[in-house]
Each structure stands twice: as structure tokens, then as C-alpha cells.
Amino acid sequence: MSKTRKVFTIFCIIGFCFSAAIFIAANLIEDTWLTELSVSLTTPHFISTIALILVFAFLKKRAFVFAGLILLLGQGALMTQTYINATPFMTRQTGEQITIFQYNTHLYSGGGKKIVDWIELNHEKLDIVFLQEINPELKSELKRLRAIFPYSICPEGNRFERAFFSKLPIKAASLRPYETTYSHYTDVTIETVNGKELQFIGIHAMCPASPDHLIMRNAQFADLARILNKSEVKHHMILGDFNVTPYSPAYKRLIKQANLKYPRTHTGSWPSHIDTNFLRIHIDHLLVSDGIDYVSQHVGDNIASDHLPVLTTVRLN
Template sequence: MKLNLIITLAKLSLNVAAGGATIATILGFAGGLSWFFELMDHPRPQYCLILISAIVVGGIYRQSWSFFWSIPLILNLALILPLFLPPAEKVSNLQDPPLRIIHINLDRHNLDTTLAINYLEKQDADLIFLQEVTSRWLTHLESNLSRYRIVTSLPQENSLGVAMLLPIQPSKKIEVIATQIIHLPSYSDRPLIETTWRWGDRNVVILSLSLIRPRNSHTSAFQQIELNAVADWSLNQEKHDAIVIGDFNSTPWSSRFRNFLHKSNLRNSQRGFGLQPTWLAGLPSFLTIPIDHCLHSRSIVTLNRGTGDNIGSDHLPVFVELRRRI
């Protein structure tokens, strides 16, 4: 009798959770009406897990009505599954050399620098961008890195500090032409690193960014302004290949991010490589979401992409290996 009661309560709780996931699924499409609804656009993999569990348990106990949960499940999967599908274009006629880039959010609250420095020392990258760089972090990096050197930095005690690292022995086929700190939009207090490289026989312009976190209606609106400014920046690079990498504080299936991709004419390097969640790094992977991204011009192909080790930050590192088409 007691066991039956526990099972009944468990089924009820699961169906209540599935109902909540269904409501959140629908409200997530209404992000244009409220910043809070826009937040509901992000945990779609978690909605899927809840809905699948409800369908399976309902099937076991022959609750035919539980298959209603397949409707919101399909809506969520329609947005997520394209990340597992490779681009339609065939990867051919690629031009050497490859360009390997790593993006790392250090987390200014992370006081243990050992994990991050050990991770950096094991990497074979042409370019490394760091976010949330404080003066303390910068001092430890300068003192302990042996394979990379800091070429551009703007440490800050809030979450806005940035830095760019290059290998001590860089590739001879890739050359840095210019690097500067910019702001998008121009009145933003968030520094972005823009660097131009000679890559093969053409130039590529790379932008490292960290967009504001949408915590309320004001910050959510400003994130949209930032995305519009970055999209305009991308379109202004029409004479060069462009790469944008960093913490977008947005998932790839969200309406806001998909609209940005369309407007900027950039491709998501994550396409064909699956979810690769990056935040919150301290949680089990099934509770995390991907908010750190690398986007690039259509003339560029992603050969490899992944997330790095947990370095004590709330974000996992992201690394990409890119090549250009001839």
C-alpha cells in the first residue's frame, strides 16, 4: 500500500513537471514579449529530459494520454537536433593552414589559478582569448605560463577584464597584423578584443566578446543591442573573413541567437558537433547549457570543436579548429 502511494505520487510529480516543461516550452517562443519568457528559451534540453521521462513512465503504466507530452517534445527537438547535423555543404577544397582558437572564461571569483594554467600549458593553439581577467589573474598568468605570452590585456576587477595570448613559438603561416580594444556599441563599457591576422593569402578579422547576462528587462534589452552591433560589425567585414568567439550568454536554439545568426550572415561552428554545453560547469552535464560560441564566415569550415577541462570556472573552455575554403 505504501509502495503504491509512493509510485502514484512519483507519477503525479513527473506529470506536473512535464506540464511545467510544456508551459515553459511555449512561453520560450514569446521572448519578444518579456525578458522572463526569453530566459525560458534556453533550458530546452532539460525540458526534453523531463518530457521523455514522462512519456516513458506513462507508457510503462499504460497512460495513453501521456503521449500528449510528445508535442512539446517535438517542438524542442526541432530546435536542438540541427546541432547534431553536419552542414549540407561538402567539406572539400580546404586551404592550409588550420587556425586553432581557444576561448576561456576564467571566472573572476575563481581563486585557484592552477587548473587554468595547467590546462593552458597543455594546449596547442594559435590564439587564446581570456575573459574575466583580473589583475591577480594577469599576474599569475605572466609568472607561470611558459608556452604562451600575453600580447594584449585589459584586466578589471569586475567581470569585464580581457586578454589575448599567443604561443611563444607561433606558426610561421599565420601572422598577427593588428590588435585593438573596441566597444560594441561604441558607448558600451564592455571591452572587446579585435585582432586582424594574415591567414594564408587572405586576412581574417577575429572578435572576442562577452555579452551582458540578461538578468532583468534592462540587461536583456541591452544584450539585444549588443547582438545588433556585433551583427553590423560582421557585415562591415565584407572584404575579410570574420570570426566571432566568446560568451554570448545565449543558447544556439534561442530565437534571439538564431535571428542574430541570420542578420550577421555567420555560421555556427557548433553545427554537426552536438550540444557541447559550457555553463554551469560545476553541475552534471545534463543540467548545463551551451552559451559560449564560435561563429565564422561562410568561407570558413569547422574541422574540430569541443569543450575543455573544468578549470574551476563556471564556464568550460571552448576550442575550435578552422580552415578556409580555397
């Protein structure tokens, strides 16, 4: 065996052992920073495992091919379970439909005008617009939307704010602090055409960039579960950048504690420069309560952010 081939083989074995160790640890120990990073990258790990199995087969490393297949089965089981527990789309029932456009607008230069231009061009398809990480450039452009979406809430801060625009009347709207962590969420209740109340909790959860941030994000999720359990509005939803994937224990715990549903689809929204949906990470979500069905969900065009927008159509029962 040549020296280059030996080095390559050792490199592949180290990579495989690291990936396997992280996956095993993630299933044995919940709510650690390393665990969170692992489950957030479940899809890329699955793809890399397939690639490593093919490499080991070429190198005739049968033991590692066998071990790789076992790891692949474990990763596939996690993805399959998450898919099975999700809510399928309901396209044939009758009821009032609402389409929501949500976007983490972490802007590129000149992106504010591009975003508002896109919304104006496609506004006939949209009932609700929820934007996050608004900077002064975008905020100045948002004034143009008020003629199309007559009901809105747009804070007066300078950066990283959120805005909510609606074609349907807003009955109540406020920015509320979390109970146990700093930062806030947007709480908006609208009245639908049929006179039903629909509550939106708009969030941008803490990014788990460090162990401390992971603790704060999980505390925010716990707060949200308590908030929704106290809600007097029958139909409600949480939407925004959760900074978590559906494979995370924290995400599954929020679903269970708040009695919410998530759609049976992979809506990869980050990073926006990757063209293949399956390779992008699903961190922008819209979760709904009982009494609300998913009709469709997909990402929109790559407008002017490191995220892609997410468009979801729901039906109220």
C-alpha cells in the same frame, strides 16, 4: 490509489503542464525573458519530457502519455532544425588551420595558476588564446604566457576583463564600446602565416538574468551584426561567452543578420561540474564568416571555472 501516489501524480501533471505551456509560449512570443529561459533549457526540457512520459506510462495516464509525445516531437523538431541549419565539420580540404582556445575563467580560488599551467602544458596545440573574466590573480600569472604567445592585448582593469594572446602577428587591436549599450568588446586582427587577415571579435555578452538584461544583451547582438557588416576584413569571427544557446531566437537572428555560421555540434560548456556533455548548456560559442570552415570543436578539461574551455580548429579558404 494511495495518497502518496496521488500527490506524486498531481506533481507530475503540474510539472508537465508548466513545461508544455512554457514551450508553446516560447514558440509564439519571441524576445521575452520567460521565452529566453525556456529555449536556453531546451535540452534539459527534452530529457525531462522523456522522463515524464515514462512516469505517465507507469501511472497509466494515457492522455498525458499522448500529450507528452506531442510535446517531445515539438522539442525534437526544434533541436533537429537547429542541427540541420548548422555547418558540418570539414576535415578533408586543404588550407591554413588555426586552433583557438577560449575560456570564461570565472575563477575558483587559486585558479589563475592552474589555468596558465594548463595553457603552458598544451601550448603546442594552440595558436590563439582568448580569456574572459580575468581577475588580478590570473592577470599576474598571464605574464608567463608572453614568451610563448609573443603578441597580446591585456587591459589594465581590475576585474572581468578579457585577454587575447597570439602566436601570429597582431596587425590591429583595441577595446571598443558597443554602440547602444555599456560594456565593450575586443577587436583584434591578426596576420596568418599565408598573409591573410583574420579578425576576432571577443565578447562576453550580458547575462539575461532579468528582462532588462535580456534587452541589453539583444542590443549587443544587434550592434555586433552591424559591426561585422561594416568590417573590411574578409575572414572574421565572434567568440566568447554569449550567454545564449543555439535555440534562442536572438542567437539565430545574430547568425542571419551578420551572415555567420555555427558548427554542427553540441559543445556543452556550463556548468563545468556536470560530466555529461549533453546535460551541459551550450553558451560559449565561436561563429565564423564565409571563407572559414570548422575542422573540429570540443570542450577541454575542467581546470578552474564554472565554465569549461572550448577549443576550436578552423581552416581559412
